[in-house]
Amino acid sequence: MTAPGTGEKRTFTPDFLTELFRNPLDPGYADAAARKARGEGPSPRARKVLSGVTAVTIAALGFLLVVAYRQTVADEPARTRAHDTLVRQVQDRRTETVALQAEAEQLRDEVAALRAREFGGEAVARLTNLEAQTGLARVRGSGAKVTLADGPITIDPVTGERETQGQVKDTDLQQAANALWAGGAEAIAVNGMRLTATSTIRQAGEAILVDYRPVTTPYEVVALGPDQLADEFRDGYAGKFFQELSRRYGLSFKTAEVDDVTLDAATELKLRVASPAGPPSGPSSPALSPSPSEGGR
Template sequence: MTVPDPDGGSGKRTYGPDFLTALFQNPLDPGYADAAARKAEGRGRTGAARRTAAASTAVVLLVIGFLLVVAYQQTVAEEPARTQARDELVDQVENRRGETAELQSRADALAEEVAALRERELSGAALARLRDLEAATGFETVHGSGAKVTLADGPTTVDPVTGERRTESRVKDTDLQLATNALWSAGAEAISINGQRLTATSTIRQAGEAILVNVQPVASPYEVVAIGPGDLAGDFRKGYAGHFFETLVGRYGMSFEATEVKDVTLEAATELKLRVATPSTPPPAPSGSSSSSPDGSGSPAPSGSASEGGR
């Protein structure tokens, strides 16, 4: 079917001989030729740039290698001085430890001498009163029955987002403070935490992840042993502290137990830092009689008051 030409022609498309000849002689469009020329020129430039980059990289690597060699030489040169300084510090630490051990031994010997003099010079009543005061203040070994509160860390979990360890399940210094205060309130007469006897100047505090009692580190499980009334353990469980620790057990998986103990021994506190001692004035003797000690020795019984320096 032939479509009529709107211009009145035959409707067939015809090409002149010049167009066909040019088409066969130059099959590519001029635009393609220009693109190919530009690409060839770019390849030449890229090769030069690559050679320049390679040269720059070689120079940078050479400089880095030189710096590494210099740093290594300086490190090797300084190593003998570091080793010597470290050896000197180790020797100083060992010497200080030896001096500390010698001083501690001397202090123990003097303490025994003071105790012997006290036993010899004091009367029976005064000595008994002094021992009672030492037991009450924590500087005398005591025996008796009471309660033992055991606290232990729960399982450690890791935060799935940050990867940090969670510390909610760990026993804190405030937990031990709560336990000891509750025992004092329930009538405890003497308390010890993992063998550390508590006194009026004792501290329970956190130092990083460790807990210090009397400046000595203690670890889980924490055993708080108290001497006091026979129902001390039951009163502790029924009180606020007992309910608080039960909540921690259910929420964070911590361990808590309060039991009665019989015939336990709490050692005396290891340190006694006496700062001030003032003798008290003896009461005036009745008229017509002389002041004498209860043992009839004729010398007044020594008495006095002392205060300890805080930490």
């Protein structure tokens, strides 16, 4: 076709979709089909060789899979034995630790009895009072118990991650202990572990450590102090904070008054530097008194 006034012949390229529908088969496939129809494909011998190579490859892969499976099965008892050995060692160490702690308590009682026999009553009473205040002696009295427990664990439907807002953190126990100290508490224990001036409450992964020993939910913070300590804690800033956590994230929070509770002594302090802080204080308040096994009532 010639364009008017130009004398040039115009050409049109075929439409791509039209060409695709007109020849849907790729030329290479068409050529291969034509050669196969003419009998120009691989010879029977070549096909047998190819089939043999394929069979050998499949057999080799199957053999490797069987060997890997048998090796995995053979290694499993060794791993199980190693795991069981470690678990048994941990349990033995825990049992040994409990026995040593009981022996240490017994020796501590013997030392207290010998001290009471050798020294005068006034000196023993003053020393026992100082030990009670520093956490090195068992104490008995009334006060408050704050119980915190983890809320239900939820999983984010989008990311699949666990939501931990309802879990008790180390900072929660720190806040509870500090609020009780501020309310007049004279002795505090977390899950039976006595707090002192050098105690630490830290988080290690999902575990909470008190003086490097793990504690688990529910967390019971028992404090000896004034009669209204439980009410003041519940109505104070810490109590309101935990009530809000309970309302929003399901964290369990309870306070209660306790009477005639005994808190065990803390482990021996390892002090490197010490200096006198002045004359010893007077007798302890009625809310906090040394345990009878420590030389007083």
